[in-house]
Amino acid sequence: xxxxDDYVASLRDGRAIFLDGERVKDVTxxxxxxxxxxxxxxxxxxxxAVILDPDLTFAAPASGARHSTMxxxxxxxxxxxxRRRVHRFWAEPSxxxxxxxxxxxxxVLTAFASWRQLFDRGGRHFGDNVVRFYxxxxxxxxxxxxxxxxxxxxxxxxxxxxxEPFLHPGVVRETEAGMVVRGAHSIATSVTMADWLFVSYIxxxxxxxxxxxxxxxxxxxxxxxxxxxxxxxxxxxxxxxxYPLSSRFDELDTTVVFDDVLVPWEQVFIHRRVDLVNAQxxxxxxxxxxxxxxxxxxxxxxxxxxxxxxxxxxxxxSESDPNTQATLGGDVAAYCAAFDALxxxxxxxxxxxxxxARPHPQYIYAGMGLQRRLIVDMMRTLREMAGGAFxxxxxxxxxxxxxxxxxxxxxxxxxxAAGARDRIKLIKLxxxxxxxxxxGRQLQYEMFYSASQPVVNRRMFRAYDWAAAKQLVDRCxxxx
Numbered sequence: 001x002x003x004x005d006d007y008v009a010s011l012r013d014g015r016a017i018f019l020d021g022e023r024v025k026d027v028t029x030x031x032x033x034x035x036x037x038x039x040x041x042x043x044x045x046x047x048x049a050v051i052l053d054p055d056l057t058f059a060a061p062a063s064g065a066r067h068s069t070m071x072x073x074x075x076x077x078x079x080x081x082x083r084r085r086v087h088r089f090w091a092e093p094s095x096x097x098x099x100x101x102x103x104x105x106x107x108v109l110t111a112f113a114s115w116r117q118l119f120d121r122g123g124r125h126f127g128d129n130v131v132r133f134y135x136x137x138x139x140x141x142x143x144x145x146x147x148x149x150x151x152x153x154x155x156x157x158x159x160x161x162x163x164e165p166f167l168h169p170g171v172v173r174e175t176e177a178g179m180v181v182r183g184a185h186s187i188a189t190s191v192t193m194a195d196w197l198f199v200s201y202i203x204x205x206x207x208x209x210x211x212x213x214x215x216x217x218x219x220x221x222x223x224x225x226x227x228x229x230x231x232x233x234x235x236x237x238x239x240x241x242x243y244p245l246s247s248r249f250d251e252l253d254t255t256v257v258f259d260d261v262l263v264p265w266e267q268v269f270i271h272r273r274v275d276l277v278n279a280q281x282x283x284x285x286x287x288x289x290x291x292x293x294x295x296x297x298x299x300x301x302x303x304x305x306x307x308x309x310x311x312x313x314x315x316x317x318s319e320s321d322p323n324t325q326a327t328l329g330g331d332v333a334a335y336c337a338a339f340d341a342l343x344x345x346x347x348x349x350x351x352x353x354x355x356x357a358r359p360h361p362q363y364i365y366a367g368m369g370l371q372r373r374l375i376v377d378m379m380r381t382l383r384e385m386a387g388g389a390f391x392x393x394x395x396x397x398x399x400x401x402x403x404x405x406x407x408x409x410x411x412x413x414x415x416x417a418a419g420a421r422d423r424i425k426l427i428k429l430x431x432x433x434x435x436x437x438x439x440g441r442q443l444q445y446e447m448f449y450s451a452s453q454p455v456v457n458r459r460m461f462r463a464y465d466w467a468a469a470k471q472l473v474d475r476c477x478x479x480x
Contacts, residue, residue, distance in 0.1 A: 058082070
């Protein structure tokens with residue numbers, strides 16, 4: 001398992017990141033990226049320190065070497081339980097605020113390797129490529145991000161009918177060495193601090209899209225790969241005290257441009273097969289396994305939200321008030337407990353096919369369907385509990401040290417339960433969770449990171465056991 005310093009060093013590979021019209025010279029030292037990179041490095045070091053912990057690592061069948069359970073192919077509910085523990089291990093350092101930590105795309109690659117027969121349908125060498133790269137990523141503990149959503153050029157037309165070709169990533173030509181890819185994908189979260197990038201489509205392709213029907217991996221420092229992140233929040237934060245989340249946990253969403261990038265054949269999983277690109281996430285265990293990670297991570301975030309709500313009640317000296325307790329119980333704790341139950345149900349009642357256990361889709365898609373509603377409702381609960389507290393704050397931490405402002409700030413921003421500095425520290429933390437631009441991105445992410453609500457609802461429709469429900473009705477109808 002890798003060291004944090006080795007991970008940081010691996011990012012100095014000449015990757016082409018462009019921010020505010022200029023190329024970033026060293027991503028590991030740029031203020032927009034340094035804090036999330038530092039957190040990932042520290043978590044790699046924590047993982048290495050517990051390499052012998054059977055709760056977080058497993059022994060590779062062939063070599064006996066121990067690896068993080070993010071790379072474990074699950075065969076049972078117990079294996080899914082081990083995966084849940086490692087997902088929580090990676091989610092806790094950011095309090096669930098970073099969704100695309102290394103364990104996320106590890107889920108995708110592990111699922112692909114467990115279901116190589118799908119890739120074999122394009123040619124056995126493609127299945128070999130999948131397994132070979134999975135084993136490399138596992139052995140080297142690689143951080144892989146993915147780009148699987150194209151830009152919104154024209155949602156009414158497939159890629160091959162766009163006003164010009166290769167606005168979305170596609171194969172412009174083949175050579176003996178590999179295929180040459182041109183185009184762009186959007187929302188490649190965390191790619192700026194990853195080692196490798198997995199590229200394909202989760203949005204369905206249509207007949208005629210064969211040039212775009214690809215699935216492959218490449219190093220983030222590959223020639224011709226260019227990264228255009230959105231505006232970073234860390235560089236806007238004036239201090240950690242004033243913006244404790246924005247300054248530390250911004251995993252930048254990035255548009256990736258393929259400027260005639262050569263992808264070696266051994267890094268290609270699917271080549272010009274629309275049917276396989278459309279099948280890879282849902283026929284394999286990939287979609288449910290990756291979203292299991294997302295739900296575990298979201299559960300950590302809900303716990304953090306619950307802690308914020310309770311601490312707010314305490315600093316307001318309202319925790320004993322029956323109305324506050326009703327709000328905390330009904331609008332916070334009940335949702336947290338119900339969501340945790342869905343995650344554990346998905347784990348304990350897996351679907352096992354071909355000796356591979358996937359988290360039960362019924363509970364995965366129920367959790368995803370509720371997720372976007374819960375985050376909206378629970379953020380609103382925090383806002384309602386805080387009331388005008390967000391407006392009644394000093395302009396910055398400097399108010400506590402300024403000679404002319406210190407005394408008034410300490411006196412008039414306190415509560416009977418907390419001094420002014422501690423009270424304002426909590427209020428600013430909650431505001432960064434619900435009200436800043438960072439918070440707005442968090443809300444948008446939870447609502448759309450997987451798909452729109454109707455898409456998730458249709459998946460839930462297909463996953464639910466309607467036959468058992470109708471059988472109950474038929475029995476009732478037959479009794480009279």
